[in-house]
Amino acid sequence: MQKQYPFYLKATVILFGLVLFTYSMANLREILTPICFSLMLAILLNRLVLKFERYKIPKALAIILSLLIAFTIILSIGYFLSSQILSFGDDLPVLKKKFIELFTRLQQTIQMNFGFSIKQQDQWFSEAQSGLKPFIGETLGTVAGSMGVMFLLPVYTYLLLYYKKMILGFLYEVFADADSGKVAEVLQQTKGAIQSYMTGLLLEALVVAILNTTALLLFGVKYAMLIGVIGAILNILPYIGGIIAIALPLIVATITKDGIQTQLGITAAYLVIQFIDNNILVPMIVSSKVKINALVSIVVVLLGGSLWGLSGMFLSIPFTAIIKIIFDRIDELKPWGKLLGTEVPTIQKLKIATRKKIKAAS
Numbered sequence: 001m002q003k004q005y006p007f008y009l010k011a012t013v014i015l016f017g018l019v020l021f022t023y024s025m026a027n028l029r030e031i032l033t034p035i036c037f038s039l040m041l042a043i044l045l046n047r048l049v050l051k052f053e054r055y056k057i058p059k060a061l062a063i064i065l066s067l068l069i070a071f072t073i074i075l076s077i078g079y080f081l082s083s084q085i086l087s088f089g090d091d092l093p094v095l096k097k098k099f100i101e102l103f104t105r106l107q108q109t110i111q112m113n114f115g116f117s118i119k120q121q122d123q124w125f126s127e128a129q130s131g132l133k134p135f136i137g138e139t140l141g142t143v144a145g146s147m148g149v150m151f152l153l154p155v156y157t158y159l160l161l162y163y164k165k166m167i168l169g170f171l172y173e174v175f176a177d178a179d180s181g182k183v184a185e186v187l188q189q190t191k192g193a194i195q196s197y198m199t200g201l202l203l204e205a206l207v208v209a210i211l212n213t214t215a216l217l218l219f220g221v222k223y224a225m226l227i228g229v230i231g232a233i234l235n236i237l238p239y240i241g242g243i244i245a246i247a248l249p250l251i252v253a254t255i256t257k258d259g260i261q262t263q264l265g266i267t268a269a270y271l272v273i274q275f276i277d278n279n280i281l282v283p284m285i286v287s288s289k290v291k292i293n294a295l296v297s298i299v300v301v302l303l304g305g306s307l308w309g310l311s312g313m314f315l316s317i318p319f320t321a322i323i324k325i326i327f328d329r330i331d332e333l334k335p336w337g338k339l340l341g342t343e344v345p346t347i348q349k350l351k352i353a354t355r356k357k358i359k360a361a362s
Helices: 007-027 029-054 059-090 092-114 118-162 164-173 177-218 224-234 240-256 261-290 294-328 331-340 347-361
Strands: none
Touching: 007 029, 007 294, 029 059, 029 118, 029 177, 029 294, 059 118, 059 224, 092 118, 092 240, 118 164, 164 177, 177 224, 177 261, 177 294, 224 240, 240 261, 240 294, 294 331
16 A cells, blocks of 8 residues: 655655755756757757658768758858847947937936936936846856857767667666557657747747848838847747847837837837737747746746746746647646646636546546
8 A cells, every 4th residue: 555645745845856956957057058958959950860861871970961051050140140240339339329318318307307316317227237237247157158058069969869769768768668658659749749849939930030120121220130130039038038129129219210200110010020920920830739828938937047047048938848748748747738838728627627537536
């Protein structure tokens, strides 16, 4: 007979396990971050490697060719962004001067309408700057750490693809023989779903980048391509990324243009793009079956940022989606998968599920 432990003891063990897991994740970020990015890249490249192997290309060479294609695309995007940033840097003194003028005008408006002196406002701004310094330092540290990731990324990705069968074999062997068929089915379904999700995520980002850039070019916003691509990358972060993505062109338009017509146009265009993204692109390209609800999305993004900084924020959503895909395909974990998803069950469905559980128990 299986021994039953009291609830308080179970809860204590679970909480201790969560604390230990979080502590380990935070302290191993330098090691785990490149591995996680490599795992995502390996999932994306798996189909391409298999296609090369069908043409009788040796496995090692097929992986190297796939990596060369992937890094050619990544470096091309990096070169494009860096050239745009250099162009932005050339105009920085002019933009800085215009920003100071607008900021001074804003301070005067606040003083006239709300009675706060410019000295008080400068003090508040200094305090805000002091509070942001640790965050900026951490972000710059994350970016610097990302350069190290770029060197480890191809190595880890190559090894994950090369030893893929050995890793899958390990997963089969750690489960009982009676469950091997179910494990094989879950792994097969999960692999296909994850590959479709990751490919869809990239296609969605590409379409959003094109839409953003087109809208900004129509309104004559400077650095339209740079801001459009950055907005598409930030779009991976739900809600938080969208706010930052729309704030960037609004700030640039405010500094470089007079009046508010351009800002209103940008706001309207970005709202339309968000509507298209949420109601057309995500269901068609990314698949609504792995869509994460708003509450979970915001919580995991904040947790990811707290644990691993900027890298954690970008990794949190894809990995939460992967966890949901796995939960949805294991009977015992399906309730957790539903908790992560967007489908809200009706009272009737809950009653039916409860009756089934009561019948099964009796």
